[in-house]
Amino acid sequence: MRDMxxxxxxxxxxxxxxxxxxxxxxVTEDEAAEDEAVGDALLRVGNSARSAAEGAxxxxxxxxxxxxxxRQASKMRLDAEADVRDIELGLEEDRNExxxxxxxxxxxxxxxxxxxxxxxxxxxxKADAEAQIDTQRAEVKRLEAELRAMREQHEQKLRxxxxxxxxxxxxxxxxxxxxxxxxxxxxNAERALSEATKNRDARISAAHRAVDAAQERVGAVxxxxxxxxxxxxxxxxxNTLAKMEGELASNRATLExxxxxxxxxxxxxxxAVDAAQxxxxSLQREQTQAERLAETTKAEATARKNEYDGMYRSAQAKERAxxxxxxxxxxxxxxxxxxRKEALLRIxxxxxxxxxxxxxxxxxxxxxxxxxxxxxEEEDLIDAQAELEELLESERELRRSTRTSRIIVIAVVVVVVVVxxxxxxxxxxxx
Numbered sequence: 001m002r003d004m005x006x007x008x009x010x011x012x013x014x015x016x017x018x019x020x021x022x023x024x025x026x027v028t029e030d031e032a033a034e035d036e037a038v039g040d041a042l043l044r045v046g047n048s049a050r051s052a053a054e055g056a057x058x059x060x061x062x063x064x065x066x067x068x069x070x071r072q073a074s075k076m077r078l079d080a081e082a083d084v085r086d087i088e089l090g091l092e093e094d095r096n097e098x099x100x101x102x103x104x105x106x107x108x109x110x111x112x113x114x115x116x117x118x119x120x121x122x123x124x125x126k127a128d129a130e131a132q133i134d135t136q137r138a139e140v141k142r143l144e145a146e147l148r149a150m151r152e153q154h155e156q157k158l159r160x161x162x163x164x165x166x167x168x169x170x171x172x173x174x175x176x177x178x179x180x181x182x183x184x185x186x187x188n189a190e191r192a193l194s195e196a197t198k199n200r201d202a203r204i205s206a207a208h209r210a211v212d213a214a215q216e217r218v219g220a221v222x223x224x225x226x227x228x229x230x231x232x233x234x235x236x237x238x239n240t241l242a243k244m245e246g247e248l249a250s251n252r253a254t255l256e257x258x259x260x261x262x263x264x265x266x267x268x269x270x271x272a273v274d275a276a277q278x279x280x281x282s283l284q285r286e287q288t289q290a291e292r293l294a295e296t297t298k299a300e301a302t303a304r305k306n307e308y309d310g311m312y313r314s315a316q317a318k319e320r321a322x323x324x325x326x327x328x329x330x331x332x333x334x335x336x337x338x339x340r341k342e343a344l345l346r347i348x349x350x351x352x353x354x355x356x357x358x359x360x361x362x363x364x365x366x367x368x369x370x371x372x373x374x375x376x377e378e379e380d381l382i383d384a385q386a387e388l389e390e391l392l393e394s395e396r397e398l399r400r401s402t403r404t405s406r407i408i409v410i411a412v413v414v415v416v417v418v419v420x421x422x423x424x425x426x427x428x429x430x431x
Contacts, residue, residue, distance in 0.1 A: 070402060073395040073398050077391045080387055084384045087380050098371060101370065104357050104361075105360055118346060119346075122343045123347060125346075126343035130340060139329050150315075154315035158315060162308055165305050165307075172294070174297075175294040175296075176297075183287060185286075186280065186284055196272045199269060203268075203269045210262075211261075211262055218252055
């Protein structure tokens with residue numbers, strides 16, 4: 001038969017006693033007994049939950065304590081390792097120092113002899129370099145003085161030739177400008193001659209046309225007068241003949257005047273042409289002279305410039321030779337200064353090595369104290385290494401014994417982080 005659930009049992013109990021009035025007191029006693037049983041069960045569950053929570057809390061706290069202990073043990077182990085390294089470094093330095101002092105003590109006399117020889121040689125090199133530097137500096141001063149005097153001498157020597165060059169160039173420029181002006185005047189004179197010739201021809205042609213026109217009018221009047229003379233028949237004709245004769249006389253006078261104008265105009269126009277031609281010829285002669293003068297002054301200016309340039313280049317070559325000599329001396333001084341500096345460094349090194357050799361030879365107790373310190377450091381190193389081994393073993397044992405507790409703490413932290421992440425996701429993206 002199927003077991004009834006608590007809800008079914010309660011429903012059947014309620015149905016069994018609902019219709020029975022005599023069962024009312026029985027139900028009340030049963031309910032009281034049931035409530036007491038439920039209370040006892042809840043109390044047992046609460047005690048179990050509280051015990052479980054206290055156990056989980058103790059486990060978590062133990063895990064945190066285990067993590068702190070592991071971290072502290074790791075720190076102590078790292079400090080011990082650093083101490084071992086420091087002791088090893090100090091021991092290595094002291095051993096090297098001891099080996100160096102022992103080597104110097106063994107070779108003391110050779111070191112002193114070699115360094116004194118090195119010191120003497122370096123001092124000789126330094127003295128020789130300083131002497132040569134002084135010589136080169138004196139040579140530089142001498143060359144600079146000679147260069148200044150040479151430049152003044154060259155300036156005095158070149159000045160007259162430079163003035164001649166400038167003067168000849170100025171005269172050449174003036175001659176070129178004068179030639180350009182005369183050529184412009186010649187072109188103007190040529191245009192004036194051409195215009196005078198055209199004007200002469202035009203005036204003479206006009207005068208001849210005036211003569212031709214006057215002569216034509218005279219011929220026409222004469223023809224008309226002859227016709228009137230052949231037909232003369234009364235007083236009226238006489239008056240007409242008188243007028244025609246007067247007109248003929250006027251035209252003949254005009255013709256004579258026109259013929260005279262031809263001679264006069266021809267003479268005047270020709271005189272103007274001759275004057276323009278004479279001026280052109282005069283200007284052309286001046287142009288020829290100006291061209292010769294321009295060529296002469298230009299050639300002289302070129303010669304003066306070439307003469308000055310040659311002397312200037314010669315002077316510059318001599319000055320550059322002195323400048324190059326000065327630069328060579330200065331370069332030599334730089335090289336000698338470097339040699340002197342190197343010798344000074346050699347002297348300093350030799351003096352330092354001699355001082356160190358004398359100090360080591362004079363103080364053997366320092367070397368012995370260094371040996372004792374090395375022995376002490378070796379003992380300290382053995383103790384430090386032993387302590388380190390103990391700390392390593394202790395840390396390994398602590399890690400092994402607390403592994404479960406630490407895993408629990410880490411797991412709880414991971415679960416909490418996951419739960420928080422899920423809650424954040426739920427409220428942010430599903431809300």
